[in-house]
Amino acid sequence: MDMDMRDEQTLNVAAAALVIGALLGMAGSFAPTAELRGLAWGTDGIALVVASALLSLHHLRRGDVQMAAGFLVFLAGETLIVSGSAMDLAASAPSFAAGTGLWAAALALVSASPAMPRLVRVTGAIAAILFAVTAAAIFGGAGLTPLSEPLPFYGYPFLAVTLFGWAWVHRPSRSPVEAKRPRATVSE
Numbered sequence: 001m002d003m004d005m006r007d008e009q010t011l012n013v014a015a016a017a018l019v020i021g022a023l024l025g026m027a028g029s030f031a032p033t034a035e036l037r038g039l040a041w042g043t044d045g046i047a048l049v050v051a052s053a054l055l056s057l058h059h060l061r062r063g064d065v066q067m068a069a070g071f072l073v074f075l076a077g078e079t080l081i082v083s084g085s086a087m088d089l090a091a092s093a094p095s096f097a098a099g100t101g102l103w104a105a106a107l108a109l110v111s112a113s114p115a116m117p118r119l120v121r122v123t124g125a126i127a128a129i130l131f132a133v134t135a136a137a138i139f140g141g142a143g144l145t146p147l148s149e150p151l152p153f154y155g156y157p158f159l160a161v162t163l164f165g166w167a168w169v170h171r172p173s174r175s176p177v178e179a180k181r182p183r184a185t186v187s188e
Contacts, residue, residue, distance in 0.1 A: 008172035010054050017051035018167035020044070022160040028085075029147065029156055038086035045082025048163075049075055055170065070109030077102025089145035093138055096146050101135035104128045107162065120165030123158050130155035 021044045028040030052075035059068035080099035084092025104127075110116060111124035134152040138144050147153060 010058060011170050011172040014051045014054040015167040015171045017047040018163045021048035022163035026160050041085040042082060045078055045085055048078045052078060066109060067113050070106050073102055073109060074106035077106055089147055093145055097135045097138035100131040100152060104132035120162060124162040127155055127158035127162055
């Protein structure tokens with residue numbers, strides 16, 4: 001299936017936003033000050049909302065409703081996460097719990113699609129489980145924050161690898177060898 005120039009531009013923006021989101025999300029987790037963490041996580045969240053919106057529309061236009069729904073749910077979760085980016089970690093816990101619960105659902109939806117490569121599906125499934133446990137724990141009264149260890153802290157690398165995988169799958173520029181293979185972004 002040929003892509004027009006607008007599709008390529010849209011996928012370039014989405015892929016770049018996913019990479020920016022993954023990098024700044026991880027950087028924010030190690031930021032030396034709350035202000036730098038808020039800036040990194042705020043920018044990361046905005047990039048991921050943009051990427052999720054673009055990918056949701058892309059997959060909906062292509063008829064892959066499950067994948068579109070997964071990115072739409074991820075967008076909803078990310079808006080809750082980004083709303084607490086500049087807040088005190090403990091104060092952001094309720095919106096963080098709701099956001100991680102939606103992340104888990106979104107990661108499960110996208111990872112269940114055979115259109116994603118196996119490695120991306122596995123890392124997404126692991127992240128989904130870790131974030132579902134995190135959300136359930138916070139909803140159940142555990143005093144977790146976005147930087148609590150082991151959870152959710154150890155879920156972030158799986159999320160970042162999954163985001164890099166999503167970016168890789170959705171990049172429009174492919175080598176001539178890859179161009180001969182069917183695109184992995186559409187269930188046929």
